Amino acid sequence: MSVITRGFSGRGRRGEDLPPGQYLTEDFPVLSAGPTPKVDVDQWEFGVTIETGQRHRWSWPELLALPSETITVDLHCVTKWSKLGTTWRGVSIDTVLADVESAADFVLAHSYGGYTTNLPLEDLVDGKAWVAYEYDGEPLAPEHGGPARLLVPHLYLWKSAKWVREIELLLEDQQGFWESVGYHNYGDPWREQRYWGD
């Protein structure tokens, strides 16, 4: 049973399209655990490492040469803001994994700058996730994860690793950065899985 707070009426009523505890924002807040890494696309590389240690890799021109998709999705940050109808362009993880053979069930995503986050592999496939390199028709800005970030819009946004460098496929789950300091292992905004035990 919630406590009713005297004198609080609330400005808006939650729409059907916002998960519990979220509020709508029109701007695009920037929250990072560390400094924004400078990543030159001439040096940039994206890799997929499988459980045997074998690595598949793409240079920047190679990534851009892959078939891309334009998607419009809603974003939900664990810090409570949601932004609806954002448009991105990128390469589906299905495309990236098309020639990758693996028995893994888990993924640890690695970023330039050292950030990590973990997800079940099934949450990255079947049209649910992308390596995104354009936002709103423009190259993805560094503060939002450019040159390229992971985009997994059905989970809280900390799972959409900025400056993504590598997808490591694992047989056993391994906690990422925020997951190891109290944030939920899975992070479904519709079930309000913000912290451990939620």
Next chain:
Amino acid sequence: MARAAVLGRLIWRVATVAEVREETDAARTLVLDVPGWPGHLAGQHVDVRLTAEDGYSTQRSFSIASAPDSSTVELTVLRIVDGEVSSYLAGVASPGDRFELRGPVGGYFTWQTSDTAPVLLVAGGSGIVPLMCMIRGRAAASSRVPFRLVYSVRNPSAAIYATELARRVRHDKGLDLP
């Protein structure tokens, strides 16, 4: 900054406003009684949940301002234009009012007395709040770890904790505000 273990399940607790302090024209500190509060590290935050009479509720996160070993939890909130929660907390809330809170949250951006390296604190506006928690925690522990605070504000009257900071710079050895 230390990475500290975060406690297990974070339950919602009832916070009662014990005292309200005006800090600036737009910022207020709420002193809260939170029965069962497990304590916190300097730099951690809480989630606040407000519920209206018709059941509508909304949440926001706020940094903790009070030193880790204090008996109450203090939040300093800057009122922003059209801020649904900040205009309640920094405008309406009065002693005796109650709302829900859970935490502490965040084990990354913290400072503990066992951290002995010199610290540079950089804040703009209400970003001072979690850093003030560190400055207060340092003083409460009689730490002499060098702290330097760089604080940017839009105008002098917008500086939160200005009086306390001026006093601390005089008395807290090793704290400096260039």
